[in-house]
Amino acid sequence: MTGDPRVIASSAARPGAAPVVRVEGDWTLRSLASRAAEIRKELALAGGDADWQLAVSRLDSFGATLLWHAWGERWPRELEADDALKATIERVADAAAVPLPEPRSYTLIDAVVALGRVQLGLFDHVVGLVRLLGQLVLDFVYLIRHPRDWPLFEISANVFKVGAKATPVAALVGFLIGVVLSYLSALQLRAFGADIYIVNILGLGIVRELGPVLVSVLVAGRSGSAMTAQLGVMRVTEELDALTAMGISRTRRLVLPKVVALTLAMPLLVLWTSGVALLGGMVSAWMQLDLSFGFFLDTLPRVVPIANLYIALAKGAAFGLLIALVACHFGLRVRPNTESLSANTTASVVSAITAVILVDAVFAIATRSIGVPG
Amino acid sequence: MSDEPVIEMRGIVTRFGNSVVHDGVDLTVARGEVVALVGGSGSGKTTLLRHVIGLTRPAEGTVSLFGEPLFAGSAREQRARRQRFGVLFQHGALFSALTVAENIGFPLRELRVVTAREVRDLVALKLAMVELEPSTALLMPSQLSGGMIKRVALARALALEPELLLLDEPTAGLDPDRSEAFVGLIRSLRDRLGLTVVLVTHDIDTLASLASKVAVLAERRILSYASLEETMELDHPFVARFFHGEHGRRALARRGEKG
Numbered sequence: 001m002t003g004d005p006r007v008i009a010s011s012a013a014r015p016g017a018a019p020v021v022r023v024e025g026d027w028t029l030r031s032l033a034s035r036a037a038e039i040r041k042e043l044a045l046a047g048g049d050a051d052w053q054l055a056v057s058r059l060d061s062f063g064a065t066l067l068w069h070a071w072g073e074r075w076p077r078e079l080e081a082d083d084a085l086k087a088t089i090e091r092v093a094d095a096a097a098v099p100l101p102e103p104r105s106y107t108l109i110d111a112v113v114a115l116g117r118v119q120l121g122l123f124d125h126v127v128g129l130v131r132l133l134g135q136l137v138l139d140f141v142y143l144i145r146h147p148r149d150w151p152l153f154e155i156s157a158n159v160f161k162v163g164a165k166a167t168p169v170a171a172l173v174g175f176l177i178g179v180v181l182s183y184l185s186a187l188q189l190r191a192f193g194a195d196i197y198i199v200n201i202l203g204l205g206i207v208r209e210l211g212p213v214l215v216s217v218l219v220a221g222r223s224g225s226a227m228t229a230q231l232g233v234m235r236v237t238e239e240l241d242a243l244t245a246m247g248i249s250r251t252r253r254l255v256l257p258k259v260v261a262l263t264l265a266m267p268l269l270v271l272w273t274s275g276v277a278l279l280g281g282m283v284s285a286w287m288q289l290d291l292s293f294g295f296f297l298d299t300l301p302r303v304v305p306i307a308n309l310y311i312a313l314a315k316g317a318a319f320g321l322l323i324a325l326v327a328c329h330f331g332l333r334v335r336p337n338t339e340s341l342s343a344n345t346t347a348s349v350v351s352a353i354t355a356v357i358l359v360d361a362v363f364a365i366a367t368r369s370i371g372v373p374g
Numbered sequence: 375m376s377d378e379p380v381i382e383m384r385g386i387v388t389r390f391g392n393s394v395v396h397d398g399v400d401l402t403v404a405r406g407e408v409v410a411l412v413g414g415s416g417s418g419k420t421t422l423l424r425h426v427i428g429l430t431r432p433a434e435g436t437v438s439l440f441g442e443p444l445f446a447g448s449a450r451e452q453r454a455r456r457q458r459f460g461v462l463f464q465h466g467a468l469f470s471a472l473t474v475a476e477n478i479g480f481p482l483r484e485l486r487v488v489t490a491r492e493v494r495d496l497v498a499l500k501l502a503m504v505e506l507e508p509s510t511a512l513l514m515p516s517q518l519s520g521g522m523i524k525r526v527a528l529a530r531a532l533a534l535e536p537e538l539l540l541l542d543e544p545t546a547g548l549d550p551d552r553s554e555a556f557v558g559l560i561r562s563l564r565d566r567l568g569l570t571v572v573l574v575t576h577d578i579d580t581l582a583s584l585a586s587k588v589a590v591l592a593e594r595r596i597l598s599y600a601s602l603e604e605t606m607e608l609d610h611p612f613v614a615r616f617f618h619g620e621h622g623r624r625a626l627a628r629r630g631e632k633g
Contacts, residue, residue, distance in 0.1 A: 062492070062496065091502070095498040098498055
């Protein structure tokens with residue numbers, strides 16, 4: 001009896017009677033899957049008005065669903081089948097009769113609501129960030145009054161993770177940017193015979209601007225996303241709740257070490273990356289313009305006032321604080337599902353980079369008269 | 375129907391680093407059987423189940439499903455073999471980004487032959503099978519209670535009309551009342567769909583009301599594979615602890631009253 005599912009339609013036995021459709025074979029999902037489209041067509045051709053004979057060896061709910069749909073969701077006038085088969089089809093029929101709630105379709109009003117929600121969401125984020133910052137300040141005050149509670153171990157582990165471990169990639173990126181910048185500038189400067197100004201361009205450009213921003217983008221992508229994902233997974237696995245249940249402040253234990261560590265590590269990373277970028281620029285200038293290392297190093301302090309370095313370090317600390325704050329803010333907002341985790345990690349990196357560039361512009365305006373030769 | 379065993383394991387050896395978990399495990403599960411796999415914690419019950427699913431591979435030995443080695447044949451054949459069994463993971467393992475209806479319909483949709491309308495009706499059917507309200511269809515997994523998660527996961531495991539159902543701790547984390555209802559549900563589905571079931575469990579209530587055979591995993595191999603009554607007569611420290619402890623006696627007494 002087993003075998004491929006078959007639909008055998010025969011014309012009416014006598015005039016006026018309905019045609020007879022006989023269904024044979026193995027009507028299970030596995031046997032039907034390979035030729036479901038054909039079977040559907042044959043069933044539709046047979047039509048719901050016919051008399052049906054079910055002589056199938058096996059019938060599962062998929063096979064029953066196919067039949068039920070072919071009959072137009074009602075019983076055919078004549079159905080020859082044993083009770084077990086009828087019961088299977090009946091269960092399908094009962095379930096099909098109960099409407100599942102449909103997700104609501106998207107209307108114009110929903111679009112307006114979505115727009116409003118985005119704006120309120122923005123406000124919500126600002127409030128959340130301010131609240132997190134305020135909580136950190138309170139934690140800070142608490143820790144100053146209870147110096148034994150400093151999470152020193154966590155801070156040092158985080159400095160190692162976000163700082164020391166980031167040095168190779170920061171050096172690689174810095175060196176290459178230095179080489180490229182120096183090479184492109186050298187082509188232009190040579191046209192004007194202004195070769196030695198390469199030191200001014202590289203010095204001011206890298207130390208004051210490129211170094212801090214470059215490192216921030218790198219760190220936001222590398223450490224910011226890691227922080228968000230870590231806090232997010234801790235939410236999913238209820239570790240955050242476990243901490244709260246033990247009466248341990250999650251900001252003091254998880255957020256503060258990250259923020260402090262990144263605020264400390266970023267200026268150092270900026271220093272390191274700017275140094276390597278200048279080295280790259282120096283190598284390129286030497287190859288392109290025959291500028292000796294000695295001359296470059298001699299000229300650099302004269303044309304780039306030391307104030308630029310201080311601005312860069314201040315920027316580094318500010319950007320580090322910002323990146324860690326944004327990362328933790330989004331990490332704590334993750335809801336326990338994978339979609340929310342990925343959305344918040346993306347939002348964390350994008351917001352951190354945007355915020356860094358905005359704050360960089362503020363720095364540029366605020367320090368416009370400091371450290372610029374002229 | 376063919377009478378080849380549904381699961382056949384021969385000489386399974388599993389090592390984690392230096393520790394040997396299984397040393398020559400043989401187990402044959404015939405069609406229609408409900409086999410409970412019991413053993414102390416760390417005895418490798420779940421690991422054995424993962425070998426059957428194909429998530430891990432034993433260091434030595436072979437696992438055959440439906441008469442064919444698990445990893446034999448082309449990728450398409452292996453996939454077809456995997457569609458013949460359904461798995462209920464311990465914590466449900468529902469896709470957290472999808473609704474209940476999407477979770478249950480997911481394996482059907484992945485076949486690429488079932489139309490949207492058929493998926494909808496089949497999802498409604500599976501929901502009814504596991505005795506859930508149609509209104510749960512749009513909920514997200516994070517909004518479900520522990521018992522509901524198990525039911526939805528069971529519905530998803532049944533979506534492809536499997537012949538074999540693998541259950542990892544089906545009642546862990548459910549209160550006794552829910553646990554009993556869930557066991558009843560599994561039993562009625564087994565009877566109706568003619569499933570072969572392998573379950574890993576710690577819960578003697580589950581075992582007593584569901585299993586037709588008990589496989590005791592101890593001393594790195596299958597110590598005994600027999601009916602519950604025969605297993606209880608076994609003279610072994612694990613059996614004594616597991617079945618003849620306070621809780622075990624009570625559960626079995628209850629079974630006696632019912633049966």
